[in-house]
Amino acid sequence: MIQLFTRDIGLAVRSGGGFGLALIFFLIVVVLIPFALGPDQSALALVAPGVLWLGALLACLLSLDRIFGLDYEDGSLDLLATSPLPLESVYIAKAAAHWLTTGLPLALAAPLLGILLNLSFESGKVLCFSLLLGTPALSLIGAFGASLTLGVKRGGLLLSLLVLPLYVPTLIFGAQAVHSASLGQTFDVPLVLILAISLGAAAILPFASGVALRVNLR
Amino acid sequence: MIQLFTRDIGLAVRSGGGFGLALIFFLIVVVLIPFALGPDQSALALVAPGVLWLGALLACLLSLDRIFGLDYEDGSLDLLATSPLPLESVYIAKAAAHWLTTGLPLALAAPLLGILLNLSFESGKVLCFSLLLGTPALSLIGAFGASLTLGVKRGGLLLSLLVLPLYVPTLIFGAQAVHSASLGQTFDVPLVLILAISLGAAAILPFASGVALRVNLR
Amino acid sequence: MNSTSTSKRLWDAFWQLANPKVFMGWSGRWLPWLVGLTVLFLASGLIWGFFFTPDDMRQGSTVKIIYLHVPAALMAINGYLLMFVGSLVWLIRRQHVSVLAAKAAAPVGMTMTLIALGTGAIWGQPMWGTYWVWDPRLTSFLILFLFYAGYIALWAAIDDDDTAADLTSILALVGLVFALLSRYAVLFWNQGLHQGTTVTFVDGAKQENISNVFFQPLLLSMVGFGLLFLTLLLIGTRSELRARRLKVLEARERMQ
Amino acid sequence: MLKVSNLSVARGGVSLLQDVTFEVQAGQALVLRGPNGIGKTSLLRCISGLQTPTSGEISAPESVAYAAHADGLKGQLSVLENLKFWADIYGGRGPEAALLAYDLEDLAQRPTANLSAGQKRRLGLARMLVTGCALWVMDEPTVSLDVQNVTKFRTVLQAHLQAGGGAVLTTHIDLELSVESLDLTGYIATAQSPSSAFEEALE
Amino acid sequence: MLKVSNLSVARGGVSLLQDVTFEVQAGQALVLRGPNGIGKTSLLRCISGLQTPTSGEISAPESVAYAAHADGLKGQLSVLENLKFWADIYGGRGPEAALLAYDLEDLAQRPTANLSAGQKRRLGLARMLVTGCALWVMDEPTVSLDVQNVTKFRTVLQAHLQAGGGAVLTTHIDLELSVESLDLTGYIATAQSPSSAFEEALE
Amino acid sequence: MIPDLGKYAVEVIGAYGMSFLALVLVCFVYIRRSRSVKRALIAAEAGKDA
């Protein structure tokens, strides 16, 4: 499991799809927002928490279909399935690698990018914290969706369709936490709820994904 | 060329990635916006033009790496390159198929989705019009980016990185046109500029992409 | 003693339905009656509601929309629950009939969701002055629509039937958990304009919030929508079973 | 080591083989033969646990080393890294012996994407050695190999058998191995046999 | 039909072959032989125009039919649709004759993803027939084919040659074709030969 | 015939029209699929016996 995790991270870094790219995508979304919405500073500060969360979500989403897709196409997944490693562990290793290369850098960079959108540093800290708690859920749910759409070619959009409604609660609580913080209100309830979603996803989804992978390889 | 175009559309429809899915992704982005930004109607109307354009752009973006990617991986692109069809035509056919399955349905659905974000029907019409003129540019530029990142595995994010800055002018003029319309101002200048971008892209990019494809296959 | 054995016999008889042959026979026999009942209830409920109810003092004639809106909303939710149960039974007991019923339920459920959304939107314009607000109940329905769309799209995207059955069932299971979570999240996020539930059944009796004039045709119409759902469900499941049989025959053809 | 009894195999809802029965003991190899599309690959997938047979019994070791038509190698990783990865996953032997056996030392640092078809296949075969599994299940292992490398494969396989391993393989060309072979043409399923209980119930 | 003179071939910056010279006339076929990794695939890619040689001349017809290691078939399309697509692209003959030649009529409506390895390969070979090109460039065409289908391939190739076509192919097994063959081991590039003018200038 | 719907006639009739359209459409789709599958199955079973 550890080996698979490190291999996946190695592959991500090696093929130029590592830590940097998710970040840069995030940056670009943040940069495009003022173009799309107009440059008014106070308006930007108002939308900043939501936009940053949405950007993180989309950055995750863009890289989902590669979680299992590449291994499926070149036959590695068949071989992994016949190896002593259970498919549940394969799922966990891959979701973890995805989080480390996507969610973690996004969470760490978010407070800095928040400055571009006129977000206060205090809110930025809450943003970072909420992303740290929430992006594991995004990776776990996303990898689950990827395991469902494995056999479908051009499954990218289907994957988005399946996964996005599942992302709704995480997004709501995440944006809510930062929003409350930026208004000076308490924000611990949404944070706890995000954590609960991440933990719940980690508890249930490995089994669901294991079954889905086995079915898809059949 | 026509054959390649119809084959690609057939493949998109057959694999469940046809007209419907880009639409549904667009719908989902529109649905997520209020979760991220809060449910206030008047605030939503303000951001609606920009957000709808951004949504269309992201819906395009998600399907870009499949434009050439699938054909590259299974070896069809090698075979197409040795066929009498010039690679420029391959590019045009693929960009056209991408537009027909992504851009066109998005443009037609945008006024309806605008309602969800409290956009007036008049502005919706302008939105539809600006998307009709602008999405060809998105598909053309996107397919160009895809031809550049062909050989890169997990190139999805790299592709986004390359393409997003190229999308900026289209996005600015597109959002501008709808924004002006929603404020009751004239909007013909940005529309003409979008048209110019689309035409310019159609004139120049086939050659650039042809070269890029040839280099990538070498 | 006796009662347990009766319930056990009933239980066994119920599982007999999972046999495609038994199901085809049973559903074929009941379908004509069901169609008749559906037409009866739906027509009487809607005609009564549309023609023979007074206008509400605040809402004017728009109150008549309730005879479509509420039953459709009800069936949209029940459809999802049915899909969930069908999927669960498939995953546990590998009964094809149940998963095919879930498959057949999805498009009807999605249509019901669309009707609830559409009539709600049309109702919203005169009542709230806008077609759409991000009210929790409305939002939940939009998410429900997405769940239906995803479920149907996943069925459509996978060639092999048993694979598709397994994967869509997993999706339905995980989806329900997240649908409930979304409902909670949405309530947390926004309070909203939509009325609370006024049609409640407490000990079989209705509460006083809604007057009998409106309530009786509404009840008929709700039963009608339910029957319509059931009819379409049976027709759809029968088609799916036949389609499976057709595939088997074609496969056999291929071998010769 | 491997015992297959009365196995029926289907793929995509079509019955392919029925009543396949054979046994592979430690030190033995079995070559499955049969024309294209008869169901060799499907049978091997059943044996390695990827697919469930429609009926019959398979008793195989907990973990087997399966080599499919596709090699499952990562183009961006070097030859050595690919081998190391699989060695780690199986917790098996180190990659040195495997590199040596297929003469891959010179290529060890090359990215796998830049190998020729035959070099990739050799790497795919070397993978079997690092798994440390006793039973090898191989689908046309010698595709794209030149004559010299086929000889190499034969030597490796024989060493594996001598060490008490077993193997099931398919091939269309003559490998000049002195092992038993089983012609699957005798086991083709008849059109009547339904491929699942559900289909039976539909009749 | 095809004339290759003094060709030097490199791949990934490494010189592989040098001074390769041969000619294929209408009605002739040439089998290229050589161990794994010598540069057969690279040479064929040069001939079909995918790669540029470092030096030397190739005179080949405008459009050639190239069959690579990978088949380039679309899994979601049926066998017939795949053939039709390539027939349209090349503006060549209809797919009926090709289906007949490789006995694919029964599979015509099957999605290509559900074919076995040998069936896919047969479809890949049938593709050559619909191109209508005179020169066939084939990289290990008989991989995964059973004995019967190899015979079929031989018949088709001979008919193609008789009709005035030409072919260059590589193989590791004996195809029992009575055509000329060229062993590439004689043309291995010496370490000295630079793989491009730029490298030469660096000397 | 049609009751007096006051100033909301368009809304009410629109809602009923839209709902009927949707209901008729699903019914139509379900019945058509049922017919076509049934026909194809009968044809296939006849072919099997022959």
Ligand code: HEM
């Ligand atoms: C697109 C928008 C709408 C959606 C998705 C929607 C959804 C629902 C749902 C799910 C129910 C059933 C709730 C239950 O029985 O507990 C319901 C009931 C109801 N809705 Fe809506 N609704 C929408 C718009 C509206 C509008 C605009 C009005 C009118 C102002 C309205 C009035 C009602 C009424 C009166 C009920 C019955 C409540 C009761 O007595 O239980 N709805 N709606």
Ligand SMILES: Nc1ncnc2c1ncn2[C@@H]1O[C@H](COP(=O)(O)OP(=O)(O)OP(=O)(O)O)[C@@H](O)[C@H]1O
């Ligand atoms: N994924 C699939 N779905 C449905 N049918 C399939 C699938 N894969 C293969 N088949 C069919 O099952 C049959 C057996 O295929 P299999 O791959 O087992 O054959 P094989 O004996 O390995 O042939 P080959 O020698 O060509 O590799 C073939 O007729 C094939 O068309």
Ligand SMILES: Nc1ncnc2c1ncn2[C@@H]1O[C@H](COP(=O)(O)OP(=O)(O)OP(=O)(O)O)[C@@H](O)[C@H]1O
């Ligand atoms: N994409 C590539 N980049 C760099 N080097 C490569 C690449 N592909 C192949 N090579 C190297 O070039 C040499 C020749 O490869 P080529 O594929 O032409 O061999 P081949 O004769 O076709 O071998 P085989 O019989 O195994 O198919 C090999 O040593 C290989 O490692």
Ligand SMILES: [Mg+2]
């Ligand atoms: Mg096979």
Ligand SMILES: [Mg+2]
């Ligand atoms: Mg080669």
